[in-house]
Amino acid sequence: MAATPAHRLLRLSATALVAAGLWFGLAVTASAEDPSAAPGASASASASASASAVGSVVASPGASPSAEPLVSAPPVPSPIAHPPAGDTNGCFDCHSAVNDKQAEISAAWETSVHAAADVGCADCHGGDPRSDQITVGMSTEAGFLGSPDRTQTVGVCGSCHANVEVMRPYNLPTDQYVKYWSSVHGQRLAIANDTRVAVCTDCHGSHDVRKTSDPNAKVFPLNVPELCAGCHADAKRMEPYGIPTDQFEIYSGSVHGKALLEEQDVRAPSCASCHGSHDAKPPRATEVVEVCGKCHTATQELYEQSRHAQLEQAAPKCWTCHGTHDVSPPGSRLFFHPETPDYECSTCHDLANRTLRLEIDRFANEADRRCDTCHHPDSQIYAQVQGIADALGGAEGAYAAAGLRIEDAARLGMITADAEVGLAQARTSLIQAQAAVHTTKLKLVSDLSTDARIKADEAQAMAIAKVDESTFRRQAMIVVLALIALSVVFLVVIKRQLDRELEGR
């Protein structure tokens, strides 16, 4: 089967998810061997390590590198010491008037959460905020540090944000510092001194830091995908790391992306929901069910009852059927290919030792994420899948038919509340039946599907009765109109007679 460019991209995306953990370890190790190497050199090393990691993970989807970071977080620096500003703010007074750029920075700070919490310039830059003299306020004697560079930034932020006592009044967590250093970003910064990775200010801003609950903040849930895409969709910026840059585009078209970006549903997952924020890194193969299960709790429980879950390393996981960044709405199409696919033993078996294992790239293309990609039509399991598909299809058909009938009745102006309640009950059973597919248990799915079909049929019967009632009303209306017309004719005849009598007089 020839691989299309899209197929290759998706395969790369899926494999990258699994590979990233291993890649991360290898890449960092490659850099760690020579911490003094230039960023470009370390990036090249990691890219080549990544390439080799991808190849090895395709052959072994269950591979799970260690979750432990290679280096731990450096000690938390002390907050920057400076004389208390009191009621003065010499830095702001001068900088807001010195030129347009400084005025813009001052204005940005004024709107920030830091300004609201009395966190001033000297808290990050040092110096003496009481003085309005540049030679005093910004002197090294007064402890002025200038602008922290990208390496120092995490420490400057962490000096307060990792300090329990400082953060206590704001009820903010203090683990971001440790989490950051454990992330792909932090580890590359710590080991390879790769200053191109994201630091605190890249996501939160520097002078204009806002709360995550502020819709104008770059880290507000609705804005997160675009924030991450700012770097991760930049092919030039990502080139040294050898990772794909189409995740944002793919995610935007997914069921998750549409819910978050189009429907503005903040409950929908953004990049950070699966990859973490401060501790950003790709979920490992063994973690994916847990990551998806954070939101899809009930589905995770059903999956864990299934034969699939018992296969452990060789088990199909969430992404095997649903994809990763490109999760599309589930449906009956996921059961079978429209035509019987070509079967290759290596899709599900390790030919060397004849054990089960999945060839991940076989599922990179959405059209191949089907039950019959693995289960052959001659197999007993295929018949079971067929039974599940038929049961569910019958219930879905009954549900859709009932919905159409209710729409017909509503269009005729009938009150359909009782039928809609029945349909909602059918929907609940149908959702349960659809979710039960994750258990791979035919009887459970059949029982729930039958329940859904019975409820849908009852709702349809109610709707049909309403349509019939409306038809009766329309027929009765014609009879009444005919009687009214007869009465009018009778009255008009009398009226003409009276008019003639009046004219005669």
Place this chain on the structure above:
Amino acid sequence: MATEQATGGSPRRTARWLDDRTRLGPVLAAMLHVRIPMTARTFYFGGIALFLFGIQVVTGTLLALYYKPTPEAAYESVQFITSDVSFGWLIRSLHHWAANLMILFVVLHLLRVFFQAAYKFPREVTWVVGCGLLLLTLGFGFTGYLLPWDQRAYWATVVGTEIAGGVPVIGDSLLLLLRGGSDVSGATMSRFFGIHVLVLPLALGGLLAAHLVLVHQLGLANPKKPEPRVRTAEADDEPLRPFFPHYILDEVVAWYVLLAVLVVLASLYPAGLEEPANILDAGHPKPEWYYLAVYEMLKFLPKDIGILAPIVGLGVVIVWPFLDRSPEVLARRRKVVVGGATLIVLALVFLTWRGYVA
């Protein structure tokens, strides 16, 4: 045997039997046997509004047998009336459509009287009483709209009462008076129901009686020439026709046509019911169609002006017969008044349309 002769004979004998025992014959004769100008053109708007009021009284009484005026029970009781009570859907739909048509025909009646200058001497008081009837009809619509307690009803009332709350000086008090509290709640429903089924019917019944007595006493206006202040021989020679049965027969035919329209509307477009009122989901922040013009006006004008303008406008309409002292009745000789009024009507129709499609 004598009783049998009196009651079992012709209708004329039955009438005589009744008259012997009520002595109402002369009163009825005085009411019915009047004559009206041959040139009078009423288009039956007033009579149709009266007919629709009759339908509202009958259907409203039937609805009240089942309706429960509390936020907890109102929605379900309306659902019960519509779905389970025999012909409940028909009664509710007739009430719904007759209410809308009544407002429409009261307005058409007012416009007919205005454009024919029938408000001029000696019918100024009849006009003022008629304006009172229009206000009461709008009050019926406003108070009745909330009663189903569905999303549309609730949010239309929220918007409507907020407009009332915007009246300068007395707005806050008026809002509190209408809602019975800061929000549209059970207290609002109680007072709206009470006003809808007790206060307004009694008030409208009283004003309607006064309006009909005045119409009866003053007769129908001649749209071709003004009413003479002193009766002359020429005026007495004006061709007339009997009110009963000639005019009444035409009126009854018009009522039948309206009845047919009502039956068609109720059958093809029965009164619906949306989701129950949800104070957290402003699904329908829009008033009923007859308040849409004011609602739209508030989008273009400053709030105080947008609210005061219709109040002042209504005040001007009420006292218009005392402002327009010219005896002229022909529209072609009242170009400024007729042109201005036409423009205002077109503007109101346009604003209503804009509000409807917004």
